[in-house]
Amino acid sequence: MPPSATTLSVLDLANIQSLARDDMAAVDALIRRRLASDVVLINQVAEYIVGAGGKRLRPMLLLLAAGALSHRGPDAHQLAAVVEFIHTATLLHDDVVDESDLRRGRRTANAVWGNAASVLVGDFLYSRSFQLMVELDRLEVMKILADTTNQIAEGEVLQLLHVRNPDTDEAAYLRVIERKTAVLFAAATRLGAVLAGADARVQQRLHDYGLALGYAFQIADDVLDYASDAQTLGKNLGDDLAEGKATLPLIHAIAHSDDDSVRARLRAAVEHGDTEAMPEVLAAIRATGGLDYSRRRAEDYAQAAEAALEGLDDSDYTAALRGLARYAVSRDH
Numbered sequence: 659m660p661p662s663a664t665t666l667s668v669l670d671l672a673n674i675q676s677l678a679r680d681d682m683a684a685v686d687a688l689i690r691r692r693l694a695s696d697v698v699l700i701n702q703v704a705e706y707i708v709g710a711g712g713k714r715l716r717p718m719l720l721l722l723a724a725g726a727l728s729h730r731g732p733d734a735h736q737l738a739a740v741v742e743f744i745h746t747a748t749l750l751h752d753d754v755v756d757e758s759d760l761r762r763g764r765r766t767a768n769a770v771w772g773n774a775a776s777v778l779v780g781d782f783l784y785s786r787s788f789q790l791m792v793e794l795d796r797l798e799v800m801k802i803l804a805d806t807t808n809q810i811a812e813g814e815v816l817q818l819l820h821v822r823n824p825d826t827d828e829a830a831y832l833r834v835i836e837r838k839t840a841v842l843f844a845a846a847t848r849l850g851a852v853l854a855g856a857d858a859r860v861q862q863r864l865h866d867y868g869l870a871l872g873y874a875f876q877i878a879d880d881v882l883d884y885a886s887d888a889q890t891l892g893k894n895l896g897d898d899l900a901e902g903k904a905t906l907p908l909i910h911a912i913a914h915s916d917d918d919s920v921r922a923r924l925r926a927a928v929e930h931g932d933t934e935a936m937p938e939v940l941a942a943i944r945a946t947g948g949l950d951y952s953r954r955r956a957e958d959y960a961q962a963a964e965a966a967l968e969g970l971d972d973s974d975y976t977a978a979l980r981g982l983a984r985y986a987v988s989r990d991h
Contacts, residue, residue: 689743724853744807751814753776798852799852824929840868840869841872906952910947923938
């Protein structure tokens with residue numbers, strides 16, 4: 659059993675996973691039951707991506723938020739599965755849009771079955787998620803998830819508008835990751851509070867926690883694209899640059915380089931998705947402190963996430979939520 663929150667106010671990832679193990683096993687079983695289709699290709703593609711592993715962070719967040727408010731049960735399992743289906747659908751669509759061929763260290767579904775199959779199975783997962791949420795017959799739940807999926811779609815389009823755009827600044831970057839990543843984190847934690855019957859103030863606290871955690875997680879992820887290696891990261895290093903995405907370390911370098919020729923080279927690398935410029939890009943990011951700056955921004959959001967939990971009863975579940983805020987900015991993949 660994980661240490662008690664009376665002796666450990668922050669749980670590490672292994673103890674968090676131990677705390678959530680039984681509930682997550684129920685969620686995984688439900689996911690596999692509800693993936694079933696009489697269309698064989700749907701089963702193949704959906705099982706391929708859902709079975710790829712990963713930490714199931716978003717459904718776990720919902721379960722932990724509900725647990726922090728003393729709520730557990732089948733409705734939490736079903737809603738956690740909904741969140742995972744939505745996330746999985748976005749991964750399928752993202753990899754098609756980004757033309758990615760590697761995720762979590764193995765070939766993407768679109769690399770195996772093609773773009774059309776990936777898009778259509780992503781649509782199936784979206785529609786299956788809405789079937790599951792309707793079964794719960796909770797209007798507030800449906801509103802939160804309908805709004806969230808709409809914002810995620812906006813985020814995808816917004817990111818598309820910034821592809822190969824060297825004028826993307828930090829504010830524009832944050833608007834994209836809010837919609838692409840942070841809003842689903844926030845929905846997961848808010849929904850945990852909704853299921854627990856929490857009042858509006860507590861729901862807002864858990865929403866704020868999830869939103870800040872999502873920012874921290876994505877900024878840290880974007881740092882790893884310039885600071886890790888392909889084997890550890892599970893995708894090709896420099897993928898963001900190859901896709902013409904200016905993320906925070908590079909945005910900072912473009913804004914703060916005092917050499918006009920270096921700035922021009924960085925802008926050209928973004929415009930052309932030029933991975934051959936990676937050595938120069940990395941040198942500029944180091945010279946301007948882009949990685950350290952981005953890590954600090956991620957840590958600021960992680961601290962804001964922890965602060966949002968103030969006032970909640972102390973328990974292993976709140977300790978787990980604190981632990982995830984710290985894990986988001988200390989992980990290596």
